[in-house]
Amino acid sequence: MSVDSALANTYTPAEMMTIAAARLLWPGCVCFVGIGVPSAAANLARLTHAPDMVLIYESGGIGTHPSVLPLSIGDGELAETATAVVSLPEIFSYWLQAGRIDVGFLGAAQIDRFGNLNTTVIGGYGKPKTRLPGAGGAPEIALHAKQIFVVLKQSPRSFVAKLDFCTSAGFLSGHGERARRALPGAGPQAVITDLGVLKPAIGSQELTLVARYENVSVDRIRAATGWPLAVANTVDVMAVPTAEELRVLRDLHKRTEIAHARDASRSRKTPALSASQVNA
Amino acid sequence: MSVDSALANTYTPAEMMTIAAARLLWPGCVCFVGIGVPSAAANLARLTHAPDMVLIYESGGIGTHPSVLPLSIGDGELAETATAVVSLPEIFSYWLQAGRIDVGFLGAAQIDRFGNLNTTVIGGYGKPKTRLPGAGGAPEIALHAKQIFVVLKQSPRSFVAKLDFCTSAGFLSGHGERARRALPGAGPQAVITDLGVLKPAIGSQELTLVARYENVSVDRIRAATGWPLAVANTVDVMAVPTAEELRVLRDLHKRTEIAHARDASRSRKTPALSASQVNA
Amino acid sequence: MQFGSLQEIVDGYIRDGQSVALEGFTHLIPFAAGHEILRQKKRDLHLIRMTPDLIYDQLIGAGCARALTFSWGGNPGVGSLHRLRDAVENDWPQPLTIHEHSHAGMAAAYTAGAARLPFGILRGYVGTHLSRVNPQIREVRCPYTNDAIATVPAINPDVTVLHAQAADRQGNILIRGIVGAQKEAALAANMLLVTVEEIVDSLGAPMNAIVLPHWVVTAIAEVPMGAYPSYAHGYYARDNAFYLAWDEMSRDRKRFTEWINRHVLCSHDHAEFLDSLAEAA
């Protein structure tokens, strides 16, 4: 066994999920990116097969080229490496609402079978069991991006028959409702989990398992879904990560860790210093 | 007779009009300025009794400090000497509409007795006798500035009983209509002409002659007005220009002529040169 | 995004009958692009611009335009546009339909266009006759206060043409100085053509500068002095004398037509236009 294939055999489910998401992106695509897996996936794609992708972060960076992953949506790295840094109202009006985004990435606490998402509350809104961070950019990303990729871990708690709250529209009740109501974007065209990939069925728009990862059975994916999961006639087995994908992704994460550790130690030392001496 | 008083005796009606307008401005006032007499008056005030005035030009310059008068509303001098240069949509929304302007200056081709202004057409709109440049910023300056100063030469052709077209609202039909319709600004609080100054009467808001310039009779002003002019019980005679006012104003005009002649000769020489060598 | 000669990009993207906005607020007016449109004898254009100035006077006088959407049509700091007046007053050389706004209204319409909203809102036009002559000025009621708020329909030109200081080799565009509504007009358009003073390796733009990214730009042509007789901040000053001379030149139909023939139509490109002016001087 070569070193490369040994490397490829050691990937984690989270890495597979990131790589599966990255593979869906294409050269030149304009991608609205959030923190976490979406950011890792978009930058992995940019550093491998899609070097001329355009990354937009809601904090205002257009065409960012971060060398490390941001820990927050507003990290300085995003401003320093951007073609343009604009205000947040402008990002949401002139760029997202204007229909300039090819792909919007979203995560969620809950998803239903039509790709509607909840990031607001578990339980009732007035007295929730768990108050989640809320909508952020998601409702309008889900509305306006030409298509949405949803990235989240698959479990009966997250893949639910009925959302506690609908924060962002997917296909609503399916069967063409999104198109009938003339929502501008095409909605969630792929849901990438740690087990496989779901896509909306033609006609019903019900999320349907179309690909599984190596060593993950369809039954396991069914068990991780809170509704009777629709499964395509043929379920592909997604190719395992290539050595290059893993190397680039791990390098990216390693650079990120080092950079954030350095920033933190520098930042905590600075109170004693004159502010303008630091990082100016 | 001293040199200074000799100087003061040689002023033109246009100079008197500019100086009369400048005297109405106060330290710290935020003034929305157009080209021509308003620009000269505002800069004269800034260079004499109101050095901390804030000048805003609709082209986007906030807090400009031009050393020469702009020939156009978008001269480079306005950008180079501004505290901030913003977009035109921002000037009209965040600054004018937001009620941040103390004084807006307006000129006009026609004014009526209630301070309504026409800068659009003489004759009918569809087939005008004279097509004028049009509204520009005037309708919303007239609406939102806390008060308006109108500057124009007085003649029966410009001071008319009935406007051919209402481009900018003054007091509408007077007698409180502006207040009843809840227009945000207080409207035209002074009309400065080459003969004297008119102000709205309390109650009716009809423009009323309150001051005349030296050697200009009330009868002459009546004759220059296309309606039976209301005249205040006491009409002040405005103080003649001081030597300093005249000196500063003439210096400003002289600097302006020299600068614009220099720019023009430089600009016409440049076609043969590499663009980036010039003025970079 | 493609780079090309000005001749190529005007020929490639501007068609008779389109709505075309050559924006610029005194600064960075795309004169060279306007002259190329004139040279290529485009017809029936719906011209859009807040401040149609000399280049629109020329296009209108040369018979390129059927309609004009605008908010102030004058020679800045000088007076009237005589060709615009002649078209409105006397239908010469042909009738011109006008859609008239205030600056604030047009700014709101471009902003709505850039945001792909169907309309813009403003507190504006109150007490004026503009809404009587422009039926597109309407109102909505505020759902909270019941106030009447003016509306304007979004402006989305088929083509917006800008002049800017620089593009980099990727096609990112830097605009600095007085920017008017250029960014909004650019983002409101279906196609965006840009002439630039120069194409550079790096824009060197400050962090919050006004940069239009390459993927919203349709085509770019390098045209030094492309804003002349307007100006490009950091490159050359406005030729105020030209604006003054135009007032005289443009009053007479025959003199105007001769000037257009001699300097614009008989020039092959902007460099020849500038040379022909220099020879005449």
Place this chain on the structure above:
Amino acid sequence: MQFGSLQEIVDGYIRDGQSVALEGFTHLIPFAAGHEILRQKKRDLHLIRMTPDLIYDQLIGAGCARALTFSWGGNPGVGSLHRLRDAVENDWPQPLTIHEHSHAGMAAAYTAGAARLPFGILRGYVGTHLSRVNPQIREVRCPYTNDAIATVPAINPDVTVLHAQAADRQGNILIRGIVGAQKEAALAANMLLVTVEEIVDSLGAPMNAIVLPHWVVTAIAEVPMGAYPSYAHGYYARDNAFYLAWDEMSRDRKRFTEWINRHVLCSHDHAEFLDSLAEAA
């Protein structure tokens, strides 16, 4: 515009019961000002911010707030805000009324506020439950297309508090880097308080930089490191470790209260707060 100490300007301008927006989008978050509000035990505040983060978690946990208008309430890149959650889920230390938006809705509301329009419009909220729980999200019909367009009421805080890189001696403020909705929040407010890293002779701002002129600023305090543990571009980096540690620290009411007492309430000012953190490290 006045210059003062942070203690003076918070004491002078922030009153119990006001609506207060300490804006900042990850960058330039006015932590020092928030701590001073906490030290001065302001009560019944209606806090406003797109992204209430750690400083709002602290203000809410310390009992300063009766209401919160927001669009995303989390610890950026880390997870939940435990004090915000405790207030919403368990009314601890007191009930918190929430007015919830999306980022796009809140951006439109601030923009309307800055422009002094009574409402903002957007294509937004379609197909979501947000308008069910926030009755302020309504709609108007487009007067041209009859499309339903979402509306939000303008946000006009009594006081907006920003942190910026620099002020000059006149009180003009320069903000650079990631700017979020800071400018809109500033111009929407009735009063604007600003802390800055330093007061300088000249801002040296590029021509189209984001500068708030002195005459829209109510008061300025020089507070070096005033955004810590957030960051100020060009001055210091974000202390990501603090954000991670907060997740642990803030889960428990007692540990939270002890931390606030020890580091914020027992510090006289921001410098002492920073010292007390350094000692604890």
